[in-house]
Amino acid sequence: xxxxxxxxxxxxxxxxxxxxxLTVFLAAGLISALLAVSIDIxxxxxxxxxxxxxxxxIEPAGQAALPQLFGQRGAPLSGQxxxxxxxxxxxxxxxxRNNIVGFAPLLNGExxxxxxxxxxxxxxxxxxxxxxxxxxxxxxxxIISPYWRVNGAxxxxxxxxxxxxxxxxxxxxxxxxxxxxxxxxxxxGAHGRQSVRISGVLASGGxxxxxxxxxxxxxxxxxxxxxxxxxVRVSALTVPENDLSRRARDNLEGLSAEEYDRWYCTAFVSSxxxxxxxxxxxxxxxxxxxxxxxxxxxxxxxxLLLAVVTLAALAASAMGIASLMTSTIMERAREIGLMKALxxxxxxxxxxxxxxxxxxxxxxxxxxxxxxxxxxxxIGLMLxxxxxxxxxxxxxxxxxxxxxxxxxxxxxxxxxxxxxxxVEVLYGN
Numbered sequence: 490x491x492x493x494x495x496x497x498x499x500x501x502x503x504x505x506x507x508x509x510x511l512t513v514f515l516a517a518g519l520i521s522a523l524l525a526v527s528i529d530i531x532x533x534x535x536x537x538x539x540x541x542x543x544x545x546x547i548e549p550a551g552q553a554a555l556p557q558l559f560g561q562r563g564a565p566l567s568g569q570x571x572x573x574x575x576x577x578x579x580x581x582x583x584x585x586r587n588n589i590v591g592f593a594p595l596l597n598g599e600x601x602x603x604x605x606x607x608x609x610x611x612x613x614x615x616x617x618x619x620x621x622x623x624x625x626x627x628x629x630x631x632i633i634s635p636y637w638r639v640n641g642a643x644x645x646x647x648x649x650x651x652x653x654x655x656x657x658x659x660x661x662x663x664x665x666x667x668x669x670x671x672x673x674x675x676x677x678g679a680h681g682r683q684s685v686r687i688s689g690v691l692a693s694g695g696x697x698x699x700x701x702x703x704x705x706x707x708x709x710x711x712x713x714x715x716x717x718x719x720x721v722r723v724s725a726l727t728v729p730e731n732d733l734s735r736r737a738r739d740n741l742e743g744l745s746a747e748e749y750d751r752w753y754c755t756a757f758v759s760s761x762x763x764x765x766x767x768x769x770x771x772x773x774x775x776x777x778x779x780x781x782x783x784x785x786x787x788x789x790x791x792x793l794l795l796a797v798v799t800l801a802a803l804a805a806s807a808m809g810i811a812s813l814m815t816s817t818i819m820e821r822a823r824e825i826g827l828m829k830a831l832x833x834x835x836x837x838x839x840x841x842x843x844x845x846x847x848x849x850x851x852x853x854x855x856x857x858x859x860x861x862x863x864x865x866x867x868i869g870l871m872l873x874x875x876x877x878x879x880x881x882x883x884x885x886x887x888x889x890x891x892x893x894x895x896x897x898x899x900x901x902x903x904x905x906x907x908x909x910x911x912v913e914v915l916y917g918n
Contacts, residue, residue: 509813509849510856513891516806517857520799521887522864527795528880543593543633543722543777545762547572547580550773571717574705576769580723581620583764588726588756591632594718596708600676600701607662608700609676611708614643633724634693641670641689646704655688656703663690676701678711723765727758729789734759803894811898842902846895854891858884 549570572594580592596611613629620626629646630637644655658668668674668687676683685707691697709715730738734757737744741763744752753760758776766774828838861883869877 505813505816506845506849509846509895510853512806512809512813513850513853513895514856514860516802516894517854517887517891518860518864519802519857520890521858521861521883522868523795523799523802524883524886525861525865525877525880526868527792528883542636543724544727544758545723545725545765545774545776547721547723547765547769547772547774548719550771570771571714571719572721572769572772574716574718577718577721578618578620579768580721580765581618581623581626583761583768584754585725585756585761585764588761590724590726591628592721592723593628593630593633594705595720595722596705596712596714596718597700598678598708598712600678600711602674602676605666607666607676609656609708609711610697610700610702611705612702613705614646616646616705633722636693637697638692639689640692641687644688644704653684653686654703654707656685656701656707657689657691658687659698659700659702660690660692661698662700674701676711678713680713681710683707683711725758725761726756727761728756729786730757730759733757803890806894807898809898811901813898815902842899843896846899847892850892850895851888853895854888857891858887861887 549572551570574594577592577594581589583589593613594611598609598611599606600609601607615627615629615631617625617627631643639657641657644657653673656674658666663669670687670689673684673686676685685701685703691702705718709717733744733748733752734755736748737752737757738759741749753763762774762776766772825838866876
């Protein structure tokens with residue numbers, strides 16, 4: 490009998506039921522899209538925020554401090570500790586190896602050009618590195634420093650046999666010296682001479698603008714430091730800091746074994762830096778907090794915004810359902826009074842309305858999941874140029890939320906059922 494009454498209710502009130510389904514559908518579509526975005530937006534935003542530059546710096550442990558944030562201006566001092574270039578693949582051999590977007594070694598020095606001292610910087614631009622399980626892995630400044638602006642072309646890497654090396658000239662150095670794209674220079678270093686051709690002008694907003702920037706191997710030859718680097722910039726995908734990561738930063742030894750394992754197995758910038766220090770012998774690894782902290786703040790604010798919009802959608806849809814159900818109850822007052830007069834109990838009548846709401850919520854939620862999948866894909870394409878992946882865990886979550894919206898929206902009108910007296914409503918009062 491109950492299911493027959495439900496079927497008759499849908500047949501006779503198809504317009505209002507459709508409006509209820511539409512209300513839930515709109516809310517469920519928005520909620521499913523926002524949930525899909527919030528699940529996948531962390532990694533997508535972290536990749537977008539890599540335009541800030543590297544967030545981890547590796548330097549020799551014996552080196553007290555670098556005068557500049559990313560390396561020294563002058564040539565390496567006699568006896569100064571250096572890192573072995575052969576250990577660079579170890580950066581991709583840690584627990585969070587898939588979170589390492591890229592890295593670029595640095596080697597600074599000074600050369601003379603026509604008797605004038607010129608600072609130089611050796612680094613990777615887009616260099617192939619032999620990494621296990623990643624046969625086509627390339628890394629360098631083009632990956633970790635997307636904010637670099639090059640007028641011209643990046644130097645060819647590696648250098649073709651018999652050809653002059655190529656170099657970028659910093660914008661400030663170009664203005665001072667008058668050198669331009671296509672000029673050939675003869676560099677005289679402490680341990681050799683090298684001809685280079687300027688392939689582009691670099692604008693980075695940093696110390697690189699006052700230097701010649703060229704492939705690492707060229708500077709190593711000029712400085713007589715084969716296979717050595719002064720520092721390494723690393724760009725890693727990380728999660729925002731929380732209380733655990735801040736405590737680990739202040740006092741790692743103070744963590745319990747369980748807290749240490751949880752911190753070590755979470756992609757905090759501090760835990761990734763710690764693992765890099767374990768992987769590269771003789772190194773000291775420091776997070777660049779200006780970059781890491783800003784990434785976390787941006788991601789947290791975006792996720793908070795998504796949560797606020799989701800709650801607003803829940804509230805609006807619940808109020809819409811409440812309005813529809815209230816008007817439905819008023820229209821069906823005689824029917825409710827007749828059911829009470831025939832002996833129907835209060836809970837049986839309320840169950841009927843709750844089941845109608847659950848059916849509307851289930852249908853609207855299912856359609857909303859499909860719409861939310863398409864909306865999430867569209868949001869990903871508009872914001873990031875690639876579609877966001879839709880996590881299937883969103884479907885049961887949205888279905889439950891949609892039915893809860895319908896039930897919560899029905900709760901207030903259902904209370905009014907208890908106040909209807911059969912005698913009054915059957916007489917039209």
